[in-house]
Each structure stands twice: as structure tokens, then as C-alpha cells.
Amino acid sequence: MKLTIKRWHAVTSWYWDILNDELCGICRVSFDGTCPVCKYPGDECPLVIGECQHAFHMHCILKWLETDTSKGLCPMCRQAFKMNGGSDILTNSAAENDNNQNNNLGENTAEIVMER
């Protein structure tokens, strides 16, 4: 018998490959969901991992860092919150998807964070 598979349409789901946690420490929503503001998960509501290895929804941590009380610290471990080197998720995924406007926005905001 000769078997030829012509087409295989599978159903898969994506998930953020985060080791430690499942929920964003700020909004307590799963990383695979969105921050309270966003509607669509994934590209439109990306994650940020700090040097301290704590991950958050990008929008959540940005909002936190904008508040005065934050003093630029990670809300989980109280160390200064820095992006995890140059290889953070955000910038890379933004580079891959030029046509996604949101990612352009993400890139800009990421720079702001870096400046702080």
C-alpha cells in the first residue's frame, strides 16, 4: 500500500514560552491573554521580560513604570527594571512584522523604557 498525505490542516495554539509564571504579575491575567486595555492577544499585547527574569504584559509594566511610586523598580522583586539585554522579545518580534502597526508603536515605547 502506498500512502500519500496530500494536505494536513492541523489545529494548534500558540503560547508564550515563559518558564516561571503563568500570570502577569500586574494584571493577574494569563500571559496568553491580554492586558486590561487590549482586545487581541499576541502581537498586539506583547510581553516584556526584565533582567530580573520577571515577565509582564508590555502595557502593564509601562503603565507601572510611568507612575511615580514605581521609581523604575520591578514590582515583583524591587530591583531596577531593565529590559533583558538587546534580545528582548519585544524588539525582535517587532522587527519580524513590519506591517504590524502596533509593533512599531511597541518599538518606540521600548526605547523610552531603555532611556529610563
Add this chain to the structure above:
Amino acid sequence: MMTLSSSHQRPIDTATLLNIFPNCSIIQEDYVPQSLNNDLNHIIEFINYGLSHEIRDQPNNRVKQALKSLFSNNMGGKLLDIYIDMIRQKVCHNNGGDDDHDDHDGDDDSSSIVSTVRTIGLNKDKFLHIAKQLQFNYIQIQIFERSCNSVFQTIIQKNNYLSNQISNLFKNKLFSKNDGKEDLLIIKSTLQYIGLKQHMNEIIINVSINYIYNFINHNFGSRWEEPSMNILANWSSSVLYPTLTNFITSDEFNIEILNQLVKNELVKLRTKEAFDIIVDYPDSLATLKELKYCITTQKQRQHLVNTFIDSCNKRLLHAGANTIDIIKCYLSTIKSFLIIDPRGVLLDKVCRPIRSYLKDRDDTIEKIVHGLLDDSEDNELNDLAQELRNSNDYITPKIDDLNDLNWTPDPIDALPDFRKGNDLIESLISIFDSKDIFISEFMDVFCSDLLNLTDYNVTDALLKLELLKLRFGEREFNSLDVMVKDLIESKRIDHTIHLELDERNKDNGIFHSTVLSYLYWPNGAKSEEEFVLPTQLNNIFTNYCSHFEKLKQGRKLKLFSNKGNVELDLEFDDNRKFTFNVSPDKASIIHLFSSKEQENIKELSIDEIMNELQMSELLAKRAIAFWIKNQILLETKSGHYKILNSLDELSEKEKVGGTINNYYSTEVGIKADAEEEAVKLKYWPFIEGMLKNLGNMELTKIHSFLKMVVPKDNGNGYNLSEKQLKEYLDNEVKVEIDGNGYKLAKR
């Protein structure tokens, strides 16, 4: 005692009175002197003669003289009283005799009635004649005639037999084409003559109403396609009216009133038929429009509502009716009653029982949702789908009454919580208090629709989604938005990945994927029946995965091994060729067989398959049964299978289609296994708890407890028969039989 009672019965005459009250002046005045008494006797004699003989003699001189002296003594009034008394006695006496006679004279009804009535007329003539001879003045004659009429009226009205006979006679003859209406005319004029004009009219009207109803029923009953009012109006003016004008003498009677009568009867008939008319919508459109124009009074409306609700309860709102039929009927009710009463008041009243019934049905929402979304021809609620498609001009109802310049108060006869429901979908949705149930049902439908897509084409789904948003409001559809967007995104990802893949390995080109944001799909798009793919297939997936990870940094893919579908070709040595479109589990099994064949392993046991693919027995058996049914696999011995490379390997018996039947039954068996599994999962905790707490329990008791206790949501309620339960309990190891009942087995 005797004397007392007898004197009581005897009329008291003046002489007796004078004996008792000798000096009473009032009686003195009334005292009739001998000569006058004599005169009176003469006159009475004359009257008696006149009453008992047909010949009408002139009064002789003696009588004339007597009259003269009486009147000159102002005794006219007394004479009148006496005369009336005499007539009363005579008529009542005669009539008493007639009663017996009538009872056994049923053969020649009409003539006997006519003669009875005619006699009454003649008698009145005679009495009047005598009265005139007695030289009463005009007023006295009037008084006499009135008393005379009342005597006859009592005879006719109090005598049920007679009045029934009269109405029967009219019923039979009034509208018959044969002649014989002379009789009726005689009766009519006589009754009028004795002052029963009103009574006569009533009889005729009643008879006519009956006749009209029968006519309408006969000609238009159960015919709703065409308007009937024109024909009826014609009929009433050309047939009814001419007949009736001869009989009804009233200033108030005219053609308009007659038409109103006809309309009323039409309404009566349609009210009776209301339920069928509405079921028949839109064929009964003409009738409904007519009904709107014919129904005029509040009483008719109320009656229509009550009758319709009654027949709904009797014919529709019970367990025997299909939910779809009820919804259909509900929709036609809305449309029909809005025609009859555009204000929506009647509709509001009529809808309530149907709505509350639909609310209690388990599958209402499911049926509505499918009706809304399925735009294929065989959708029984196609109306709903059409309606949804036409909802572009749908305006969300304004909530703010204060700023609405076109606000009008509710109609005066509306119920307190009146709501006008013009929109079909809106009124279906509003049956349920919360929209959430609809949304989750929508999600289920969209989920299965979208997961079955292999070409990422979401145009249709998007359109439906937009239409639904118009109805339910934007906010409710967050998850559905994400679901549709996942599909669009998947298409882009797939496209990008395939641009890179094509250059290297053609084998990878077969793989496409729908990538879900699992949190947003119903039940997290979980499938319980996961398994491990054969290595070759898994490699294709991991290859795709690695490209995805490059494309979307930080994210990974997880495969739902049992979702999606595989298109594959099978080619055999004996030139059989097949193309199948199957689920991944079936593809994996056949793939396993084909790769083992290359390693020269011809036969696989069920255990080996389960082991290799980490598949549940149920899933594996089901897939194998599918392949056996299609004559791809063959069961060599129990639980061992091999590829059927040539049809020659089939025994004669199996070739004739035995195979299919055989394995079809296997499949049924597997299903039954699955059900049993489900039963164990679902009911066991309840049974265990029961037996733990209550010790020994009888079968019937367990059965009724389960019925009560097991939650009914999502159609998962307890649905075993008592026999099934017994079978299950008898086979359950953890339970043992104890006397009449069951108890938990001791470990």
C-alpha cells in the same frame, strides 16, 4: 279553619264588606244600587255571549240602556275592570287546555302553530270589537288593548314550547328557497299586533345570526387565502337584506347594521380558527388583513386573545411539540398579530405564554442560534437567517424616553409591562434575561465552523459576526473577534512560513495550521483525546513549529493532535485507489500501518497501536473500525489487524457487504462502551455519596434520587432508564447487592 280558608278564596264583594264595615263611606260610594247591578248583569251576559260565539251581534236595546245608565253613574271604569277580568279568565282557561293538546301534536308543527297564533290574533280582534260595542271612550280602549296584549304576551313568552316552536319555524323557513313564507308573515304580523314587535325582531335576528354563521362557516371556513368580505357584503345586500326587510320592522334596521352582523359572525368564525390561521401564515395573509378591519370591539379582541392562548396551550405548548415548530409558530404569531393589531397590544398578551414556555425548553437557544447562523436551504428557521441578513436597517431601541420627541404613551388597553416587539429576532432574544447564553452558544457554533475551515476563508464568518454585533451590541463579542482574527492571523503566518519552506523540502509543504489563542476559544479548544503523532508526521509539525518560533519570538506552538483534518491518497497493489479526508487520529493509524509495512511488519495488535501512538483504546478502535469499514484494514484475529492489500484476501461472505455490517456493529459497540464510561464518570460520585450516607438503598430509590440530584445544565442531566441503571449497578464492582437493594462493597 275550613270557613276561614274558603272565605279567603272567595272574591270579596261589596255586600260582605258592608257587613263588616257598615259605616264605611268609601265602600258606601262604591255601593251599587240594585238597578245598576241588574244593568251590569245584563251587560256581562252580553259579553259572555259575545265571547263564546263567533257572531258579532249589535247589543240589544236593554244592553244599550244598561250601558247608558252605567256610564252616567261613572261606572265605566268598573265595567272595564270586569271585562278585562273576564278575558283574562277565558284566555288563561283556554290556554291551559291547549297546553295538553300541543304536547302530542308534534307532527304538523307549522300549521298548528300558525293556527294557534292566528287564533290569538282573531281573539284579540273579537275582544276589541266587543270593547268598542261597550262604548268605552278612547283612553279606556287604549287601556283595554294594553291589558289584552299583556295577556297574550304572557301566553306566548311564558310558554316555552310555543316560543321554541316559533323560532324553529323561522329557522327552517326564513331563508329557505321554497315558498311558505306566508305562514311566517302571518305569525310576524300577529305577534306585532299583540305588541311583541321587539320579541319578534329578536327571534328573527337570532335566526339570521345563526344562518349567517353557518353560511360563512360553510363557504369560508378554513379558507384563508382570499378575502371574503366583498363576497359577503354582496351576499348580505342581495340576499339577506331583501328577505329580512319583510320581517324586521324597525327604524333602526338598515343595511349597515346587517353588514355589521355579518362582520361579527366572520370574526367569530376566525377567532375560532385563529390558531390554524396563524400556523398557516403567510398563506393566510388576506384573512388576517380582513380580520384587522372586522374586529372592532374590545370584547372581540379579548375573546380572540383568550381563544388563541387556549388553543396554543392545547396544541402547541406541550412536550410533544418540536422546539423548532414552537419557534416557527411564535414567529408567525408575531407577524400575524401585528397585522391584526399594529399597536402590538394583542401581540403582547398572546406572546406571553409562548415566551414563558420557550424559556423553559432546554434547546430553545441552540435552535435559535442555529436558525440565525445557518443560511442554507435546509435550515428550518430560515426566516431567522433572512431576518438577520436584512438587519442593516435595524435600529437599536432608544432607552432614553425623555429626549425622544416621537415618544407616545402605551396604548390604553396595554398591560403594565407592555413592550412592543416589532422585531422578530429582538423578541426571540428577549425571551431570555441574559444574552450570555446566546453568546456562548454562538461561540460554540463559530468554534466548530472556524475549526473546520481549511482555506482560512473567514468572509462568511466575518459577515455573520458583524450582523450579530448589530443585534447584540459590540461589547459581547470580544472572544468571537479574537477567534476570527486568529484565523486571519493564521493565514498570514502560514503564508509567511510556506514562503520559506517551499525552497527546502517539498514534504513540508503539506502542513498548514490554524493557530488559536486558546484562551479565547470555548473550553480552551481542548480535546480530551490527545495522542502522539507518528515520527514522520511529528517531524513535519516540529519543522513548522521552529519556523513559527523564529517568526514570533518567545512563542511556541502546541498541537491539538485530534483536531483538524488530513487529506490522503491510498494506492493498493490491486489498483484500488482512494482519497480520504479524515481526522488526524485515523490518518496516524493508517500511517503507522504503512510505515510498519515498510519495515515488513504486516500485522499490528490493538495494544501495539495504542502503545505506539499513546492513544486511548476507544479512539484507536473507532479509527480502526473506520478503516475496516472502508476495506483498508482487515481484522485477522480478535484485536489484530493488517492492511487489506488485495480484495482477494476477503472471504466470500465479507465481500458481500458483511464486513460493513459487522464492523458497523463494532462501532455501535464502541459507542455503547463510551456511553458506559460517561455514565461511570457522571453518576458514580452521586451514587457513591448516596450509598455512603444512607447505606443500603433500593434500585427505585437510587433512580429517583439521581433524577433529582444530578444537575441538568448543558443537557447532561440524568437520563438513564431504571433498567439501564440496574445493568450498570450490577456490573459495577464497587457495589454489591444486599437484600433488595445495593450497598457499597467492602474493600
